[in-house]
Amino acid sequence: MAGATRTRPTATRPGAAPNDGRRRLLSERTPRAFYWMVAPAVVLFAVFHTLPAIRGLLYSFTDSPGYGPWEFVGLSNYVALLSDDRVRAAYLFTFQFALVATVLVNVIALGVAVLLNSRIRAKNALRGLFFVPNILAVLVIGYVFNYLFANSLPAIASALGVERLSTSILADESLAWVGVVVLAVWQAAAFNIIIYLAGLQTVPEEIYEAAAIDGARPWRRFWSITFPLIAGFFTINMVLSLKNFLQVFDHIIAITNGGPGTSTESISVLIYRGGFQGGEYGYQTANAVVFLVVIVLFSVVQLRVLQRREVSL
Amino acid sequence: MSAADATAQTAAARTTGTSTPGDDTGPDLPGRPLSRRRSHRSTSGASWRLTALAVVLSLTVLVPLYFTVVTALKTPDQLGGTGFALPTEVRWQNFADAWTLTNFPRAALNSALVTVGAVALTLLTNSMVAYAIARNMHRRLFKGLFYYFVAALFVPFPIIMLPVVKQTAALGLDNRAGLVLLYVVYGLAFNIFIFTAYIRSIPEELEEAAITDGAGTWTVFWRIIFPLLAPMNATVGILTCLWAWNDFLLPLVMISDPALATLPLVQYVFQGQFSTNYPVAFASYLMAMAPLLVVYVFAQRWVISGVTRGAVK
Numbered sequence: 001m002a003g004a005t006r007t008r009p010t011a012t013r014p015g016a017a018p019n020d021g022r023r024r025l026l027s028e029r030t031p032r033a034f035y036w037m038v039a040p041a042v043v044l045f046a047v048f049h050t051l052p053a054i055r056g057l058l059y060s061f062t063d064s065p066g067y068g069p070w071e072f073v074g075l076s077n078y079v080a081l082l083s084d085d086r087v088r089a090a091y092l093f094t095f096q097f098a099l100v101a102t103v104l105v106n107v108i109a110l111g112v113a114v115l116l117n118s119r120i121r122a123k124n125a126l127r128g129l130f131f132v133p134n135i136l137a138v139l140v141i142g143y144v145f146n147y148l149f150a151n152s153l154p155a156i157a158s159a160l161g162v163e164r165l166s167t168s169i170l171a172d173e174s175l176a177w178v179g180v181v182v183l184a185v186w187q188a189a190a191f192n193i194i195i196y197l198a199g200l201q202t203v204p205e206e207i208y209e210a211a212a213i214d215g216a217r218p219w220r221r222f223w224s225i226t227f228p229l230i231a232g233f234f235t236i237n238m239v240l241s242l243k244n245f246l247q248v249f250d251h252i253i254a255i256t257n258g259g260p261g262t263s264t265e266s267i268s269v270l271i272y273r274g275g276f277q278g279g280e281y282g283y284q285t286a287n288a289v290v291f292l293v294v295i296v297l298f299s300v301v302q303l304r305v306l307q308r309r310e311v312s313l
Numbered sequence: 314m315s316a317a318d319a320t321a322q323t324a325a326a327r328t329t330g331t332s333t334p335g336d337d338t339g340p341d342l343p344g345r346p347l348s349r350r351r352s353h354r355s356t357s358g359a360s361w362r363l364t365a366l367a368v369v370l371s372l373t374v375l376v377p378l379y380f381t382v383v384t385a386l387k388t389p390d391q392l393g394g395t396g397f398a399l400p401t402e403v404r405w406q407n408f409a410d411a412w413t414l415t416n417f418p419r420a421a422l423n424s425a426l427v428t429v430g431a432v433a434l435t436l437l438t439n440s441m442v443a444y445a446i447a448r449n450m451h452r453r454l455f456k457g458l459f460y461y462f463v464a465a466l467f468v469p470f471p472i473i474m475l476p477v478v479k480q481t482a483a484l485g486l487d488n489r490a491g492l493v494l495l496y497v498v499y500g501l502a503f504n505i506f507i508f509t510a511y512i513r514s515i516p517e518e519l520e521e522a523a524i525t526d527g528a529g530t531w532t533v534f535w536r537i538i539f540p541l542l543a544p545m546n547a548t549v550g551i552l553t554c555l556w557a558w559n560d561f562l563l564p565l566v567m568i569s570d571p572a573l574a575t576l577p578l579v580q581y582v583f584q585g586q587f588s589t590n591y592p593v594a595f596a597s598y599l600m601a602m603a604p605l606l607v608v609y610v611f612a613q614r615w616v617i618s619g620v621t622r623g624a625v626k
Contacts, residue, residue, distance in 0.1 A: 033530035037445035052476035137559035288472035
């Protein structure tokens with residue numbers, strides 16, 4: 001990140017070298033104020049973020065039920081995770097959900113953003129409208145979707161004679177996850193549309209005009225010009241979407257509550273339930289440590305793969 | 314993810330030219346010259362077909378909202394069928410019932426206090442920390458702090474969830490003040506990232522001139538830098554507001570006293586009582602969504618441009 005910031009053309013850029021010297025002088029005269037500015041934040045962050053993370057790591061080596069006495073059990077929590085069917089099911093469900101939702105959200109958001117960036121009327125009103133889902137609490141609008149899936153959709157399906165959907169999809173073990181995906185995509189697309197619109201606005205109009213003169217069709221123009229130029233935005237949206245969807249929680253609670261059975265139980269829901277209600281505090285913190293490693297791995301791999309596609313002007 | 318942000322940021326900076334805070338006079342900044350040019354053309358050649366397509370797509374946003382409203386106005390015996398029909402007889406009493414059942418004023422006040430507290434403190438503190446870091450990035454300590462905070466973006470909440478709940482309870486922070494504190498502290502990771510990028514685009518000459526005139530570091534920050542951060546403060550404020558108001562997981566795990574429950578948490582707590590009476594439940598959902606929706610209707614352009622700025626930075 002520091003490298004990227006440095007390459008940015010800033011106002012101080014031309015005089016960077018002499019400026020650096022002056023800056024050093026300047027801050028050497030009043031370094032104490034800068035330390036006081038960061039000190040409280042560092043202490044609070046350490047106490048409420050780093051310390052809990054370290055304690056979580058320590059508890060992952062214990063058999064603590066979340067209260068009372070506990071003992072160190074070495075790596076046995078981690079070993080047990082490997083053969084736990086419920087854990088494996090939660091990971092499989094979460095991966096499946098996150099991958100499908102990430103792809104759908106980005107394809108849909110990019111499509112809508114291109115549409116909103118084209119020559120349409122009432123552009124600002126439509127733009128504002130498409131952002132509305134992001135204003136709403138996932139949990140609250142999730143309950144509305146729950147009712148739609150459980151009651152309205154079967155009524156519509158049976159009126160149309162679609163047998164498969166005439167019962168609630170949320171009661172069907174193999175279909176319930178679709179409901180979670182629909183809610184997640186509906187809600188997350190709003191934010192990604194705005195990010196893609198911001199990206200599309202950085203593409204100069206002249207390039208399109210030049211391409212149009214060369215006879216490039218809209219589809220070709222999009223894939224050869226627009227998409228490579230906004231690939232940076234595509235990368236950030238893909239990485240952030242996947243990271244957020246891997247941690248899915250509110251959606252599950254509102255739509256399926258993990259059911260039917262435990263078929264839509266995500267990793268976060270499992271950690272919450274096992275850790276707070278199931279007396280598996282130590283065990284689920286071990287699960288959370290594994291989860292951390294998974295998220296970092298996914299993000300790094302994704303960044304590597306996606307950044308290779310990026311092009312700059 | 315930090316690298317991805319930076320990529321998006323450089324991609325944007327390269328094509329729009331760096332926007333120093335000075336020329337950030339109005340909304341829509343990143344694409345203003347473009348959109349002006351475009352809208353000039355669009356008045357003559359706006360495509361009605363594309364506009365119609367966008368309007369049809371926007372129904373996906375509007376239909377669930379319409380559904381929420383009509384259901385909230387019905388009597389329980391009007392429910393059956395698809396549920397999309399208009400109410401034959403409007404029952405305003407649903408709102409009064411939901412109001413008293415969930416103690417709406419109390420929950421709304423809790424949400425408002427937490428949100429206002431989180432936004433105000435986040436703006437005042439996070440910008441200050443970012444300033445100290447941005448102006449001392451050449452010092453190893455501050456550079457290290459930058460990575461320390463930003464690395465937290467990768468840490469999923471579940472890993473710290475269990476320990477942090479014990480810790481806040483032990484410190485007597487399982488209340489609204491504790492929520493505010495955690496939003497402010499956890500927001501640091503992302504906010505430092507975008508504030509720092511913005512502060513580094515502010516020419517240091519301004520501060521040097523003030524220091525020559527005898528101003529101290531604190532004065533420089535509050536009198537010169539903080540006002541210049543207004544556009545970024547808007548972005549961070551909007552994102553923090555949406556997060557604190559709509560968040561469910563943190564209140565769920567931290568708040569045990571029902572009198573302190575926030576709006577999303579209340580919807581969850583009352584699920585049991587709601588299931589017998591959907592119109593009252595929907596009235597409650599609608600009231601939980603309404604405050605932010607109303608604000609959004611009036612501040613829509615400002616919100617969108619704020620979020621856009623966050624993406625481009």
